[in-house]
Amino acid sequence: MEFAGPGMPGIVVLMDTRDGMVQTLMEPAATWWRTLASTGDPAAAARAANLSATEATGLTRALTAAGFLTTTTTTRPAPWPALIVGLDPGPSWGSQTAPVALPKHPPSRRALRATAFLVMAAVLTITRCGSHHRYFDRHLKAVRAVAHWNALRHAPFADPATAAESVDAVRRAARWCPARAVCLEQATAAMVLLALRGHSATWCQGIAPDPVRLHAWIEHTDSGEPVDEPADTAAYTTVLRIPGRRSPSRT
Incomplete structure (x- = not known):
């Protein structure tokens, strides 16, 4: 999922549906992931994010160890499904409140x-x-x-x-x-x-x-x-x- 807008810088949130864990990628890692997802080409992703080969390799290893990437050998890069674009709620500046009171119901049977x-x-x-x-x-x-x-x-x-x-x-x-x-x-x-x-x-x-x-x-x-x-x-x-x-x- 990608969040971007006036309220916040572009970030990419990865979710593992096996254990519900999430990983947040800020820039330049977010650009690296977007490019990798759209091209399937690790070299192109590193260039787009202005990452060195060492930095890109370290990021790949970290996400692989966390279970968000798998290592496969292919001769033809292929794009992944497009990222879901999330809602931008605007900046909170640490002062945003959210009502959490739930409707009251009479005791159930x-x-x-x-x-x-x-x-x-x-x-x-x-x-x-x-x-x-x-x-x-x-x-x-x-x-x-x-x-x-x-x-x-x-x-x-x-x-x-x-x-x-x-x-x-x-x-x-x-x-x-x-x-x-x-x-x-x-x-x-x-x-x-x-x-x-x-x-x-x-x-x-x-x-x-x-x-x-x-x-x-x-x-x-x-x-x-x-x-x-x-x-x-x-x-x-x-x-x-x-x-x-x-x-x-x-x-």
Whole structure:
């Protein structure tokens, strides 16, 4: 993803979808990456960024060690997919505030709360069981499995009230979790809970700059509106959307 505009210098943010880690490239490394992505030619990238051979090699090795590059041998350079252009929220100068108060809802039904607790326990198992460096990938696989299940049974889109009720139940369950249960875990749990209730939604992962930060949430599949999210969510550029937009018509 690339962020550039009046509010900030051009930067490139790389995200590893296996573990959710990000790497921010400032200039001249950002120019090096843009050129490398568009040409597939390391020598051309080094020239465009005005990097010496030693500097370019060191940058390549660092990104390879971090898992953002792989070393392959090819006789014909090829461009990579274009960078996603992120939203420019403007400069914060260290004084930007973001409202985080969430809508208040009446307590959800006891049965729904109990189901939300069980779903959150299962999601925490996904997070903590297995290699820590692959936990984000496990979340993606779980969400894609839920989306596939919804597609097979033609699950209808969750209406605003049902979606909000499910998200609220998950958040209430997360308050009592002894382990990390923040936006990633809550978004995955909300997708699972809605699926158990016979409804579908869209799971989203976004990135915002200044400072670079990640956030996960669910949105209404038909309208694309985030479910029970603060206004600050509008600053995030969506980089992953599962299952993606589809027509609300059913077959």
